[in-house]
Amino acid sequence: MSAYVVDASVAAKWFAEETYADDARRILHADNQLHAPELFLLEMDSVLCKWVRRGVVNESEA
Template structure:
């Protein structure tokens, strides 16, 4: 894996001590570039917003997390570039359109998606795309 495709559910672990926090931190420290589909930023913000509403994160800390994630060394893949492939993948596989965007970005760049989403990960088992997740 040269440049991983990072799922938002992994990135939140860079800021909050959740399950697999240590592994997520190792990924962050191991790569100076990462790939994300543009919807990553929306998903990340949605996760942070939920944490604020659950009173797990203070509003000021949430704003700082969002600012920090925007400054990370991401290569952003436009939805327009992967939308057709993502639609085909989500129609044929047991994954959401959102997860299919991460998978399509990985296929497009011949890289691997790093995810903490076990439903996505398990949905790829036994498929021709298993090696991308």
């Protein structure tokens, strides 16, 4: 088992086809233990708001 600290920039790649998305998804295995920084949810909110402004997703998807 491996342990990873995942920030929002990595987690966002799980949901969108961005550069290094495949690399980010490789850690999504049951054998891995994932941890997130305290501000993770706030950072993810920021990512989703940016995607809505850019038209990547609509508000209901975000």
